Amino acid sequence: MKEANLIKRALAGEEEALAILLQDNYLMTLGYFTKVTQDPELAKDLTQETMVRAIKNLRRFRGDSKFSSWLISIGSNLYRDELRKRRSVENKEIFVSKSALGTDQMGTMKVDIKRALLRLSAEKRMTLALKHFYDYSYAEIAQILKIPIGTVRSRLHSAMSQLREELQESAYP
Amino acid sequence: MMDKYQGEKKKREAPVAKVTIGFLQEGTDQESGQPKRRRAQATLSLLAESLDEFGVEIDRTLAKMEAPSLSYFRELIQKAKPQIKRRKAIETLSFLVMALSYLFLIGYSIDAGYLLPVVIFFSVAWMFLPIVLLFSGDFRKERGSEE
Numbered sequence: 001m002k003e004a005n006l007i008k009r010a011l012a013g014e015e016e017a018l019a020i021l022l023q024d025n026y027l028m029t030l031g032y033f034t035k036v037t038q039d040p041e042l043a044k045d046l047t048q049e050t051m052v053r054a055i056k057n058l059r060r061f062r063g064d065s066k067f068s069s070w071l072i073s074i075g076s077n078l079y080r081d082e083l084r085k086r087r088s089v090e091n092k093e094i095f096v097s098k099s100a101l102g103t104d105q106m107g108t109m110k111v112d113i114k115r116a117l118l119r120l121s122a123e124k125r126m127t128l129a130l131k132h133f134y135d136y137s138y139a140e141i142a143q144i145l146k147i148p149i150g151t152v153r154s155r156l157h158s159a160m161s162q163l164r165e166e167l168q169e170s171a172y173p
Numbered sequence: 174m175m176d177k178y179q180g181e182k183k184k185r186e187a188p189v190a191k192v193t194i195g196f197l198q199e200g201t202d203q204e205s206g207q208p209k210r211r212r213a214q215a216t217l218s219l220l221a222e223s224l225d226e227f228g229v230e231i232d233r234t235l236a237k238m239e240a241p242s243l244s245y246f247r248e249l250i251q252k253a254k255p256q257i258k259r260r261k262a263i264e265t266l267s268f269l270v271m272a273l274s275y276l277f278l279i280g281y282s283i284d285a286g287y288l289l290p291v292v293i294f295f296s297v298a299w300m301f302l303p304i305v306l307l308f309s310g311d312f313r314k315e316r317g318s319e320e
Binding site: 015016018019020022023024026027030031034035048051052055056112113114117132133160163164167 | 217219220226227228231232234238240243246247249250252256257260
């Protein structure tokens with residue numbers, strides 16, 4: 001069934017249409033959170049909470065973007081809130097010392113990229129994920145994360161710069 | 174489901190290379206003798222590759238998973254319903270209170286002899302409303318996406 005039709009029906013109050021929409025977008029949302037958090041359990045929790053928030057705020061969906069983009073937007077806000085709550089734990093987990101990174105062969109690159117990604121701030125990670133994995137435009141990312149386009153550009157540039165530096169260190173110690 | 178997700182990905186035109194083009198304009202690393210430019214390019218392609226691999230790895234894991242059944246989502250909707258009703262009622266009530274307070278304030282001001290200030294207030298609002306609308310968030314967003 002076409003998404004536009006489902007959205008129309010869901011906005012008209014048809015629960016079945018909303019359930020189908022949520023089901024259709026579940027794995028995509030879960031994938032986004034898994035890429036951003038690298039924590040499957042947290043990703044599942046965030047996805048479920050995103051779905052609940054989407055149900056509660058469906059009236060606010062204006063239909064000027066894809067339903068999946070709207071879900072990601074809700075989810076990103078949720079993740080920000082979640083990070084604020086668990087900031088202390090996050091600090092311990094994410095800001096691992098630089099020496100903890102692999103330092104030699106290209107074989108460690110895969111592990112390094114995961115760690116390097118986790119070293120980025122959540123805002124940069126979300127921006128990078130939306131651009132690299134979903135290929136959203138700057139304007140779309142700005143709309144999803146509710147930030148100016150200039151900020152998207154600078155975050156992306158900064159994230160890539162940071163990743164490049166860390167990986168360069170790993171590849172060319 | 175994964176096909177749908179893949180379809181959502183628009184054409185990939187090496188976004189990594191796009192955002193990091195500035196890194197390539199570097200000089201020569203005197204210590205190692207290896208041109209920095211080549212090193213940066215190698216790191217860049219490695220970075221893009223690693224990110225792609227990471228993405229593919231997660232997509233592969235997700236491909237093995239199934240979204241919960243429709244009944245799960247129906248249940249979520251049912252659970253959220255009372256909260257939605259409560260929120261709707263609060264919003265409606267708040268709107269009514271605000272509207273009535275506003276009307277009462279205007280009426281009270283006119284009754285107390287402040288007709289001129291009320292007229293000036295509405296005149297100013299009437300004059301500046303187009304300007305406010307012009308610089309509203311939506312308008313700026315539209316302009317931004319055109320850039």
